[in-house]
Amino acid sequence: MIAIINGKRRKLDVHPMKRLLDVLREDCGLTGTKEGCGEGECGACTVLVDGVAVDSCLVPAAQADGCAIVTIEGVARARSGRALQDAFVKLGGAQCGICTPGMIVAALPLKAGASLDEIKTALAGNLCRCTGYLSIFRSVQAGLRPSREALRPTRKTRVKGKRANAR
């Protein structure tokens, strides 16, 4: 298969039914994309194929042929992706981190200024076992805001953040 992976053209000799997830991790060394469930439930392996969020565990290599693929490693190439990553770092969007690459990639196709409902719909296919959804939604909201102001944690978000993570 030939694909543009994070902007780089790659020619790979793989079985056509090999999962894109395994192609990325094993053949490309891009281990930022995680395997959670392997059956399309958890979204940890989310990547963009031609700009569309998909579970890479459910895409055979043959169907990624000729496509442009973006993984978590390629997210920071665009300013919007960098803003999302920064927001996750600053607002505690990552706890154990396994779901984070999928969360960030799944949030990428969202428009700047997306509503909380739109964010929840876009991330409905991503599970977080640390139950950090509130911090994740907050991070995505902030990351999608064009202004960098939003990334400075205010007193309110700090307090809320703590409560959201309390057990």
Next chain:
Amino acid sequence: MLADDPTLTPIAGCTDVLVGLHFGTLDKRRFIDLWPLDDLRGIRLVQDKPKGLSPHARTGGDKPSGLSIRIGALATFTDIIKSALVQRRVPMLVAAAREVGGAQIQNRGTLGGNIANASPAGDTLPVLSAANARIVLRSASGERVVPFNDFYTGYRTSVRQPSELIAAIEIPPIDGRQWWRKVGTRRAQAISKVMMAGVRGPEVRVAIGSVAPTVLHASAAAAVLSRGGSIADAQAALRSEIAPIDDIRSTGDYRRQVAENLLAVFWKETR
């Protein structure tokens, strides 16, 4: 190719196939990839039963009479959710498509795949049943149209021949209020425990998923409601039609109770 080699399995969005392949529950090893066939992807209006008429598919305006909506088998759930045509004519299908997995699955899974996979828990199947949809099957020798409610012959079996592909789904105009409800473990992602689609018009139609080996067109219960019978009578009729089983997702008793409750909710909410 399909006619020459019956061991080939057509694949599209792969949201079921790759799971089976990865976990070793699928015995198929040879596949034919339909995904690039953009021809099977469009959603448009077609003349209802074009008998010798030249197809004025897009010239007749969008009146409910005479025009069916034709959804290509490769249309994804996202395509269906975004389609103004489906939103206007078959809102219950949009509602069902929204509850298939999350965005990643909706971007990849196809309507044709949902039908071909033939799971009794397929989310769109009760809608297609209640909508009296038709399935367009295509082979090298031509096309034939099968009523959706005659398509399945038993658990995961259908009248589709190995040489045939599901090319499209046609939904005739629906007269009445449409209703859809899915009961699962959580809103997104979960595989259904029970789901019901209903149409309340001059003729009442009800279809239920996950309560029988295939999706079930609950004609007895619907007939009771059509002739103005009580909801209790309709529930009793429903009880005799369905055969839910105990499995990892739920129990038969629970499903029977939920199916009866859903029938009552359908009737109340479409009043």
